[in-house]
Amino acid sequence: MLAPQGDRNRLRIEVLVRFDNRAPLRSIATANRQSEILMIIDCHGHYTTEPKDLSRFRKEQTAAANAKDKTAMPSRASLKMSDDEIRESIEKNQLKLQRERGTNLTIFSPRASGMGHHIGDESVSLEWSQICNDLIARVVSLYPQNFVGVCQLPQSPGVPPKNATGELERCVKELGFIGCNLNPDPSGGYFNSPPLTDKWWYPFYEKMVELDVPAMIHVSGCCNPAMHTTGSYYLNADTMAFMQLILSDLFKDFPTLKLIIPHGGGAVPFHWGRFRGLALNNGRPELTEIIKNNIFFDTCVYHQPGINLLAEVVPADNILFASEMVGAVKGIDPKTGFNFDDTKRYVDAAPKLSAADRQKIFEGNAHRVFGRLKTPAPAKAPG
Numbered sequence: 001m002l003a004p005q006g007d008r009n010r011l012r013i014e015v016l017v018r019f020d021n022r023a024p025l026r027s028i029a030t031a032n033r034q035s036e037i038l039m040i041i042d043c044h045g046h047y048t049t050e051p052k053d054l055s056r057f058r059k060e061q062t063a064a065a066n067a068k069d070k071t072a073m074p075s076r077a078s079l080k081m082s083d084d085e086i087r088e089s090i091e092k093n094q095l096k097l098q099r100e101r102g103t104n105l106t107i108f109s110p111r112a113s114g115m116g117h118h119i120g121d122e123s124v125s126l127e128w129s130q131i132c133n134d135l136i137a138r139v140v141s142l143y144p145q146n147f148v149g150v151c152q153l154p155q156s157p158g159v160p161p162k163n164a165t166g167e168l169e170r171c172v173k174e175l176g177f178i179g180c181n182l183n184p185d186p187s188g189g190y191f192n193s194p195p196l197t198d199k200w201w202y203p204f205y206e207k208m209v210e211l212d213v214p215a216m217i218h219v220s221g222c223c224n225p226a227m228h229t230t231g232s233y234y235l236n237a238d239t240m241a242f243m244q245l246i247l248s249d250l251f252k253d254f255p256t257l258k259l260i261i262p263h264g265g266g267a268v269p270f271h272w273g274r275f276r277g278l279a280l281n282n283g284r285p286e287l288t289e290i291i292k293n294n295i296f297f298d299t300c301v302y303h304q305p306g307i308n309l310l311a312e313v314v315p316a317d318n319i320l321f322a323s324e325m326v327g328a329v330k331g332i333d334p335k336t337g338f339n340f341d342d343t344k345r346y347v348d349a350a351p352k353l354s355a356a357d358r359q360k361i362f363e364g365n366a367h368r369v370f371g372r373l374k375t376p377a378p379a380k381a382p383g
Contacts, residue, residue: 038359040344041366041373042098044216044262044298044322045106045147047136049089051081054135058114061128065120073124076131086138095146097325101344107370108136109150109181113229115220117155118188122163126154129167137175148373149177150216155186157193162203172211178372180208182215182259184241189224189233196241197248205254212371214258214296217241230328238266242295246279246287251294258294258369260320264301264310272313291318296369298322299343299361302329307346316357320365321347 060074094106110132117125129152136149151171153164161182171177182204185191194200196217208215222233238261251257261268268275276287284290291314298320301307310319322343329340338345347353347361367373 039105039363040103041321041363042103042106042323042325043260043320043366043370044300044324045094045108046111046324046327047094047108047132047139048111048326049093050111050135051085051089053080054131057131058116058128061124062116062119065124073127076127079131081135081138083138083142086135086142090139090143093326095143098146101323101342103323103344104146106147107150107179107366107373108139108147109216110136110152112181112218113221115152115155115181115183116188117183117186117220118157118223120156122154122156122159125156126167128152129154133167133171133175133177136177137171140176149175150179150181151175151177153180153182155183157186159186160203161201162207165204165207168204168207168213169211172213172372177213178370179213180215181218183219184217184237185219188220189222189227191240195244195248197244197250202253205250205257209254209256214260214369214371216260216262216298218262234263234328235266238263239268240266242266242268242275243278245295246275246284246290247282251290255293258296260296260298260369262298262300262322262324264299264306265297265314268297269306269310269313288315291315296320296365299347300324300327300341301343301346302340303333304346304349307343307350308352311347311350311352311357316353316360317365319361320369321362 057074057076057079064071064073094108098104098106110129114132116128119125119128133149133151136147136151140147140149149171151168153161154167155161155164168180171180184196185193187193217238219233219237222229224233227233227236241259242261242265245251245259272287279285279287279290296318297310297314299307299310300322301310323341325341327341331340332338333340347358353361
C-alpha cells in the first residue's frame with residue numbers, strides 16, 4: 001500500500017539529503033574515526049547514457065570534419081536536450097545504481113570513448129569538449145548532491161596541451177569542476193605524442209597545479225584496428241603512463257601534481273615486481289616512494305582476485321574507490337550473481353584491507369587528491 005503523498009515527498013527529501021555532497025550525512029559505520037561514518041565517493045564515472053540528440057550532433061560534426069569539401073558544421077543551437085531527458089537518463093541509470101549499491105557521490109565526466117580527440121582539428125575538439133562539459137554541468141546542477149564534474153579537454157593530435165588550459169580554467173572557475181581527464185594519446189591508438197614526462201606537457205601541469213586539480217590519465221576511442229578500445233587500448237595506455245612516470249623527474253618539477261591511473265593501473269599491480277625492478281635498476285627509489293604523493297590508482301577492476309591483488313601490492317593511501325558505472329563492462333557476472341562493475345562489493349570483501357584502509361579508499365583519499373572536493377560549488381547549468 002502506498003504511503004500518503006505528503007509522506008512520500010518527505011521520504012524523497014530525506015533520501016536526497018542523504019546524498020548531499022555539500023553537507024553529507026554518512027552511511028556506513030566504522031570504528032577507525034571515532035564512530036564517524038563513511039561517505040562513499042566514486043572517483044570515476046562517465047555520462048554514457050546521454051540524450052540521443054548529442055549523438056546526432058556528433059555524427060553530423062564528425063561527417064563534416066571528415067568531408068573533403070567544406071561541409072558546414074552542425075549548429076550548436078540545433079542541440080535539443082531537455083532537463084527532463086537528462087533526468088530520465090540519470091535516474092534510470094547512474095542514480096538508480098548509486099542508491100542500490102550504497103554509494104553517495106560520483107565524480108562525473110563526459111563519455112571517455114566519445115572524447116574522440118583524433119576527429120577533426122583543434123576547433124572541432126574545442127566545440128565538442130565545451131558541449132560535453134556544459135552537459136555535465138547541467139547534470140550536476142540537477143543533482144548537486146550526487147555528482148560533481150570533471151572535464152573533457154579539447155586536445156588534438158600534434159597540438160600543444162597548453163592550448164587546453166583555457167577550457168580547464170573555464171570548467172573549474174565557472175562550472176565548479178574539480179579535475180580533468182587528460183589523454184596521453186590524442187591520435188586514438190598510434191601513440192605519437194611526446195611522453196607525459198616531456199616538457200611539452202609542462203604548461204598544462206602548471207595550470208593544474210595553479211588550480212589545484214588532478215588529472216585522470218584516460219585515453220579515448222581507438223581507431224587503431226589492432227586494439228580493442230576498452231579491452232586493450234585503455235589498459236595499454238594506463239600501463240604506458242605508469243612506466244613513463246616512474247623513470248622520470250616529473251614530480252621533482254611538480255611536487256604537488258596529482259595523477260590518477262584508472263582501471264586499477266592497467267597491468268601495473270600484476271607486474272609490480274617488474275616495474276619495481278626496472279625502477280631500481282635505473283637508480284630510482286622504491287615504487288611506494290615514487291607514487292606516494294603523486295600517483296593514484298582506482299578500483300575499476302571487475303573481479304575479486306583483481307581487487308585483492310591491488311590492495312595487496314599498492315598502498316591503501318594510493319587507491320581511490322571507483323566503478324566506472326555505467327561503463328566498459330555491463331551485465332551480471334554469472335559466477336557471483338552481481339554486476340561486474342559493482343566494485344564496492346570487492347573492496348568490502350578484500351581481506352587485506354582494514355577499516356582504516358577502507359575509509360581512505362572510499363572517502364579520505366578522494367579529498368586528498370581532489371583538493372576542490374572539500375567545498376565543491378554546485379555547477380551552474382549553462383544557458
